[in-house]
Amino acid sequence: MKHKYIYLLALPSVIYFLVFKYAPMWGILLAFQDYSPFKGFLASEWVGFKHFETLFTHDMFWVLLRNTLGINLVNLIFFFPLPIVLALMLNEIKIEPVKRVIQSIVYLPHFLSMVIIVGFTYFFLSTDIGLVNKGLTAMGIEPVSFLTNPNYFWGLLTMQSIWKEVGWGTIIFLAAIAGVDQQLYEAAIVDGAGRFRRVWHITLPAIRSTIVILLIMRVGHMMDVGFEQVLLMLNPLVLPVGEVFDTYVYKQGILSGQTSYSIAVGLFKSIVGLVLVMLANRLAKKFGEEGLY
Template sequence: MAAQNEMHVTNLARSAPKSRFKHVIYNLRRDKFLYALIAPGVLFFLIFKYVPMWGIVIAFQDYSPYQGVMGSEWVGLEHFIRFFSNPDFYLLFRNTLAISVLNLIFFFPLPIVLSLLLNELRNAVYKKWIQSIVYMPHFLSWVIIAGVSFLLLSQSSGIFNKMLVSLGFAKYDFLTNENNFWALLTIQNIWKETGWGTIIFLAAIAGVDPQLYEAAKMDGANRLRQAWHVTLPAIRSVIVVLFILRLGHIMDVGFEQVFLMMNGAVSNVADVFETYVYRLGIQQGQFSFSTAVGLFKSVIGFILVISANKLAKRFGEEGVY
């Protein structure tokens, strides 16, 4: 049997074309169904991710919609110099970085912790119910979440303030206090996305070899020790990859959430790159300047991903690529 398999492999190797072009055609014909399967995803990225990248050239132009990309005047780095010399740059950078770092510190670990807790549930029906409940907030729009937040936290008619008054306390300013804004965004993000973030980690935990748990039990490890010494090391590569990808979006804090929760009283801590681009690019029509701001964000994310990936490889992890 082994000799027949070896002969079959040898015949396939002989029948494979020798030239590079013919080899590509041969592979396309052989795996045509697999290529057809990935074709929609490839087309999506080509049409909606790569083709629009041509638009970044207007960051180096004084773009006019009437003259188009080819007819607009080239100004080089003028928009970048204007942006970096603008006093708003430091304010925007501070607010964006602060919100992202808070999400990275408090939100990123929670799906991992919740996945470990869900993995310990042995009742399958109860586990599915819990998973469904924690997944549900992800499907709510930020408009609904912002509306619920106003109903709960409004100083004039919010439920929490009514409870404080009924207990003899003074009303507290939740929504128009600068000191609360970053924490409020972080809590909203935790409530909305923690359950959804467990999907990848639960899938990784499901792939852990059960024999590792059996060996840990024989060594006297309890459930907590098994989670710490078996589960977490087994999914470490997944955690590293997701952390690297999250660093790539450190300049993206979510326009819709910030825009809906923003008000004049907290604009000093709420104005971020997304709201700034919307205000200048959409409302004021400064397309070239807003594109330069967006390109700056993308470059920062690209540098962080490359740096984090190299650092992960240096410590023996696989990284993203």
């Protein structure tokens, strides 16, 4: 009762997780049924691991796994370090009004719908109305099929994610940097350390635990790709490198009505994500970090 107001403050979050995260978990059982909306949840036939066997023996399984992990791996390599770099750069700006203006500019794309981001991509890169190809044509260069060439697809998704989220991703790192003891910087300046050495020997070690925790959480989402983004960017020519588990579940579960099969695919994704988090956490602890638990 002494901390009742603190519990009250946490209550909305608790209710959210109970209603939207824990309550729907009963639906996992449908992955082991041939669910029929006419028979209902209790009367539908139990089929065990039939849907998982279908998934693992399907010709598309390895394609889906390759595309999902490949897109996320490219995103992890090229996107994850950028918010850290940007946060370090923003922290070095000492003129507060300038710093706030730059922060507002880089945060803004986060609030744009992915539909708008994809619309910008088509406006700049399509072969018929794209500004880039119009410029190439004006210089006597053949237009490039950016949107229909499979070799560019993963890169385009990563570039969209970087432009949209890199600014927003700096918030946590800036908060961590703000907690660094300023006396460390003052002592380093007295010892003759330059700006780069202060960043390398003070700032980065101070926020290392934050970086590790966010990296572990990011690894846990290696099986999740932005469904809306991929669906909007897909076309028949890039389908071999663009079809991922999220779009496959949408096509099988929503368009084809295979509810139980799509739930089995989703459950497989969740299990793999859990395993990846546990492995990443154990690896982090072996390197002397605290990890998530």
